[in-house]
Amino acid sequence: MQFEITKESIQEIQQLIAENNNTSLLHLLSEVHHADIAEIIEEIEIDEAIFLIKLLESDVTSEVIAELDEDTREKVLRGLSSKEIAEEIDELDTDDAADIISELSEQQKKEVISHLEDEEHAKEIVELLRYDEDTAGGLMAKELVKVNENWNVLTCVKEMRAQAEDVSRVHSIYVVDDNDILKGRLSLKDLLTTSTRTAIKDVFIKQVDSVNVNDDAEDVAKIMQKYDLEAIPVVDEMGRLVGRITIDDIVDVIIEEAEKDYQMAAGISQDVEADDTIWELTKARLPWLVLALFGGFVSVSILGGFSEAMESYPVLFFFTPLIAAMAGNVGVQSSAIIVQGLANDSLRGSAWNRLLKEVSQSLINGFVLAALLMSAGMFFLGFELKVGITVAVSLVSVIIIASIIGTFVPILLDKRGIDPALATGPFITTSNDILGILIYFSIAKLILGF
Amino acid sequence: MQFEITKESIQEIQQLIAENNNTSLLHLLSEVHHADIAEIIEEIEIDEAIFLIKLLESDVTSEVIAELDEDTREKVLRGLSSKEIAEEIDELDTDDAADIISELSEQQKKEVISHLEDEEHAKEIVELLRYDEDTAGGLMAKELVKVNENWNVLTCVKEMRAQAEDVSRVHSIYVVDDNDILKGRLSLKDLLTTSTRTAIKDVFIKQVDSVNVNDDAEDVAKIMQKYDLEAIPVVDEMGRLVGRITIDDIVDVIIEEAEKDYQMAAGISQDVEADDTIWELTKARLPWLVLALFGGFVSVSILGGFSEAMESYPVLFFFTPLIAAMAGNVGVQSSAIIVQGLANDSLRGSAWNRLLKEVSQSLINGFVLAALLMSAGMFFLGFELKVGITVAVSLVSVIIIASIIGTFVPILLDKRGIDPALATGPFITTSNDILGILIYFSIAKLILGF
Numbered sequence: 001m002q003f004e005i006t007k008e009s010i011q012e013i014q015q016l017i018a019e020n021n022n023t024s025l026l027h028l029l030s031e032v033h034h035a036d037i038a039e040i041i042e043e044i045e046i047d048e049a050i051f052l053i054k055l056l057e058s059d060v061t062s063e064v065i066a067e068l069d070e071d072t073r074e075k076v077l078r079g080l081s082s083k084e085i086a087e088e089i090d091e092l093d094t095d096d097a098a099d100i101i102s103e104l105s106e107q108q109k110k111e112v113i114s115h116l117e118d119e120e121h122a123k124e125i126v127e128l129l130r131y132d133e134d135t136a137g138g139l140m141a142k143e144l145v146k147v148n149e150n151w152n153v154l155t156c157v158k159e160m161r162a163q164a165e166d167v168s169r170v171h172s173i174y175v176v177d178d179n180d181i182l183k184g185r186l187s188l189k190d191l192l193t194t195s196t197r198t199a200i201k202d203v204f205i206k207q208v209d210s211v212n213v214n215d216d217a218e219d220v221a222k223i224m225q226k227y228d229l230e231a232i233p234v235v236d237e238m239g240r241l242v243g244r245i246t247i248d249d250i251v252d253v254i255i256e257e258a259e260k261d262y263q264m265a266a267g268i269s270q271d272v273e274a275d276d277t278i279w280e281l282t283k284a285r286l287p288w289l290v291l292a293l294f295g296g297f298v299s300v301s302i303l304g305g306f307s308e309a310m311e312s313y314p315v316l317f318f319f320t321p322l323i324a325a326m327a328g329n330v331g332v333q334s335s336a337i338i339v340q341g342l343a344n345d346s347l348r349g350s351a352w353n354r355l356l357k358e359v360s361q362s363l364i365n366g367f368v369l370a371a372l373l374m375s376a377g378m379f380f381l382g383f384e385l386k387v388g389i390t391v392a393v394s395l396v397s398v399i400i401i402a403s404i405i406g407t408f409v410p411i412l413l414d415k416r417g418i419d420p421a422l423a424t425g426p427f428i429t430t431s432n433d434i435l436g437i438l439i440y441f442s443i444a445k446l447i448l449g450f
Numbered sequence: 451m452q453f454e455i456t457k458e459s460i461q462e463i464q465q466l467i468a469e470n471n472n473t474s475l476l477h478l479l480s481e482v483h484h485a486d487i488a489e490i491i492e493e494i495e496i497d498e499a500i501f502l503i504k505l506l507e508s509d510v511t512s513e514v515i516a517e518l519d520e521d522t523r524e525k526v527l528r529g530l531s532s533k534e535i536a537e538e539i540d541e542l543d544t545d546d547a548a549d550i551i552s553e554l555s556e557q558q559k560k561e562v563i564s565h566l567e568d569e570e571h572a573k574e575i576v577e578l579l580r581y582d583e584d585t586a587g588g589l590m591a592k593e594l595v596k597v598n599e600n601w602n603v604l605t606c607v608k609e610m611r612a613q614a615e616d617v618s619r620v621h622s623i624y625v626v627d628d629n630d631i632l633k634g635r636l637s638l639k640d641l642l643t644t645s646t647r648t649a650i651k652d653v654f655i656k657q658v659d660s661v662n663v664n665d666d667a668e669d670v671a672k673i674m675q676k677y678d679l680e681a682i683p684v685v686d687e688m689g690r691l692v693g694r695i696t697i698d699d700i701v702d703v704i705i706e707e708a709e710k711d712y713q714m715a716a717g718i719s720q721d722v723e724a725d726d727t728i729w730e731l732t733k734a735r736l737p738w739l740v741l742a743l744f745g746g747f748v749s750v751s752i753l754g755g756f757s758e759a760m761e762s763y764p765v766l767f768f769f770t771p772l773i774a775a776m777a778g779n780v781g782v783q784s785s786a787i788i789v790q791g792l793a794n795d796s797l798r799g800s801a802w803n804r805l806l807k808e809v810s811q812s813l814i815n816g817f818v819l820a821a822l823l824m825s826a827g828m829f830f831l832g833f834e835l836k837v838g839i840t841v842a843v844s845l846v847s848v849i850i851i852a853s854i855i856g857t858f859v860p861i862l863l864d865k866r867g868i869d870p871a872l873a874t875g876p877f878i879t880t881s882n883d884i885l886g887i888l889i890y891f892s893i894a895k896l897i898l899g900f
Contacts, residue, residue, distance in 0.1 A: 035676045226485045228698045248678045258708030266786030274791035278811050285783050292779045296772025303768035317767040318753035321774045322746025329742045329876050333735050336716030341724035361728050426779050
């Protein structure tokens with residue numbers, strides 16, 4: 001059913017482009033979904049991509065351009081004139097149009113907007129450009145179906161048909177008053193089953209969820225997900241209907257957010273993909289490694305400070321990576337659970353309960369691991385009891401402290417408005433490494449007295 | 451607009467339950483969305499929850515039960531008789547109904563099904579129970595609007611109205627032939643604007659995406675996301691229309707998948723939440739810590755094997771946590787990028803190119819970090835040049851090797867059908883720790899010759 005994107009089909013397309021065989025290309029791609037054409041574009045050279053974009057109809061290519069990776073899109077658009085870009089924008093819904101225009105330079109923005117055909121469309125796009133991309137306003141489209149509460153069903157159906165021309169999918173019909181204030185919604189079903197002379201006032205549903213134009217995109221995602229909404233109307237500060245957000249845009253927000261958290265946990269700042277340039281990837285990765293390196297220096301100094309132990313208990317130094325690793329692992333586990341709880345609002349109960357739970361869990365984990373360590377250490381590695389006890393006591397303490405830090409750092413970050421996912425990355429591993437080693441050698445000094 | 455769930459509102463509800471004040475409770479909750487009632491239920495005691503469920507109308511409580519966390523739902527259902535559960539199930543769409551019934555014991559399953567009112571509904575639920583929950587069949591609902599290609603628009607509208615009674619949201623009207631084979635779809639818009647005597651055959655759209663009932667849920671999610679679909683029909687091996695999947699179920703699949711990857715990266719197996727019991731959390735966390743502990747033993751042995759270096763170059767042992775941490779961090783970064791590339795199908799180009807890219811990046815990172823290390827180490831920590839060179843060379847080698855492993859382990863796991871996200875967790879950190887230490891001391895031995 002879907003066009004199969006294989007090495008061969010890509011090569012065939014590239015061959016046809018090289019031959020300037022427009023007829024075959026048009027025929028081959030006529031039935032292909034724009035999302036698939038976008039995938040093809042990502043695979044071929046930019047020159048070839050621009051050739052294809054210019055060849056195909058703009059009602060298809062506009063959607064293709066909207067689907068592209070930002071990097072690829074930038075390169076492709078560089079190959080088009082402002083007029084050509086405007087022709088693509090003309091075909092797009094306002095939200096996609098605004099997204100693309102916002103990526104252009106100030107100069108080009110003006111040029112493209114001045115070339116737009118439909119003035120109403122242009123005005124709406126310009127309005128959308130005002131909103132921050134992480135807000136409801138940045139996500140919404142102006143395309144929607146709205147009716148006046150003072151109309152009757154007949155007028156309503158007529159008006160709807162005209163409006164529906166511009167709207168690819170009708171989710172809800174919104175009802176507004178003469179001042180454009182959102183009053184409620186109308187179900188298609190009711191509209192189909194009511195007499196045509198009934199006043200809209202008498203049939204519409206007064207309960208309608210809506211979000212404010214300045215609401216955070218993530219909050220909009222949470223609301224739509226919680227209430228299983230497929231579209232939500234957006235109102236301004238005066239309650240006037242200014243746009244609507246559909247679930248497909250929310251799916252993108254959810255995926256982006258999840259990817260960001262995951263990357264953060266892996267010590268990758270910025271949004272990168274495997275196919276970004278080496279330079280972009282390095283920029284996203286190196287800062288965290290530098291942080292980890294400096295953390296490493298601190299542990300070198302701490303170990304240096306305990307160097308007198310080397311003569312009497314050299315074996316202690318063999319255990320430092322083990323202690324550090326356990327501290328890091330436990331810390332990341334604890335903070336990941338908190339970060340996820342914060343993300344899906346499932347974190348309940350007081351901080352005190354949370355602490356108690358974390359400590360009890362750490363005690364269980366700590367004792368099991370300490371017992372394993374003692375038995376393995378003494379039977380297989382053959383070190384003396386005093387050292388065994390030292391390492392075991394350190395292990396339990398380190399696990400408890402790492403889990404407490406792992407629990408509270410993300411909560412603290414979140415309270416200060418910083419993304420708590422930051423806490424699951426190299427940041428927590430590195431600080432737990434350091435703390436773990438410090439605790440370990442302090443306990444060792446106390447017990448063994450070197 | 452939405453009911454505000456606060457400590458106070460929860461306490462008020464608990465107070466009313468304690469007083470058996472049914473009138474006030476019903477009044478207070480009459481306008482509250484079922485998703486909010488589900489959140490209230492999660493906050494209060496199970497006895498109170500069961501009281502509320504029995505008090506409210508089953509058209510509301512059925513949706514509430516479908517929204518609950520699996521754990522809470524299990525406890526709540528334990529407080530209801532099979533007949534009472536059946537009454538709730540009667541109100542639900544087949545997909546939610548099947549999900550809930552599948553969580554019951556075999557005995558209770560039979561009892562609940564035997565109490566279902568509508569035999570057609572019961573049959574459909576039983577059919578859905580056959581499918582694995584991770585397949586299209588496990589996600590789909592039987593509620594959909596379908597018309598026969600041999601009807602005309604008038605019959606179609608009549609039939610649709612009858613069918614639409616059972617379907618909460620009409621996304622598409624599916625067209626089938628006499629054998630129930632999916633032939634295409636019909637847009638509501640066309641239906642509204644075509645003469646009533648036109649044959650469906652002449653107006654329906656023949657292109658329709660569909661998935662097979664056995665397709666993987668994750669693949670369905672990818673298709674719906676790629677093509678921005680809000681619903682997709684599901685067909686069986688013979689091409690017969692058997693159900694449809696809506697985007698809200700797919701949003702849940704996407705979120706679950708992202709949470710699983712994130713937890714895996716943090717060393718948490720199984721799906722746990724901050725509010726699970728200590729025992730469940732320990733079960734999810736301890737195995738990884740045991741793995742890390744055994745990894746730690748291996749590094750203890752390796753370090754023990756190089757103990758002769760302690761006399762001449764004790765400072766080498768101060769650097770082990772630093773080297774191990776760098777190996778772990780780099781490895782996790784590399785595999786996270788691959789895991790994400792695999793998840794969103796953006797991984798392109800040959801393995802050879804990927805290797806080249808990873809090595810070039812590691813060289814850049816490695817040299818920057820080694821330069822930092824050399825300067826900091828020699829100026830501030832004051833160790834001799836030979837040691838500085840040893841640590842620097844080791845650092846670069848460890849970074850390169852860790853990144854190669856980080857790149858190829860997830861690719862390999864994926865090829866063998868194992869979740870590649872496994873590679874970003876403690877598994878890769880632990881093995882990179884070990885390898886890093888081994889490389890470090892081997893290089894040290896080579897350069898310093900102890």
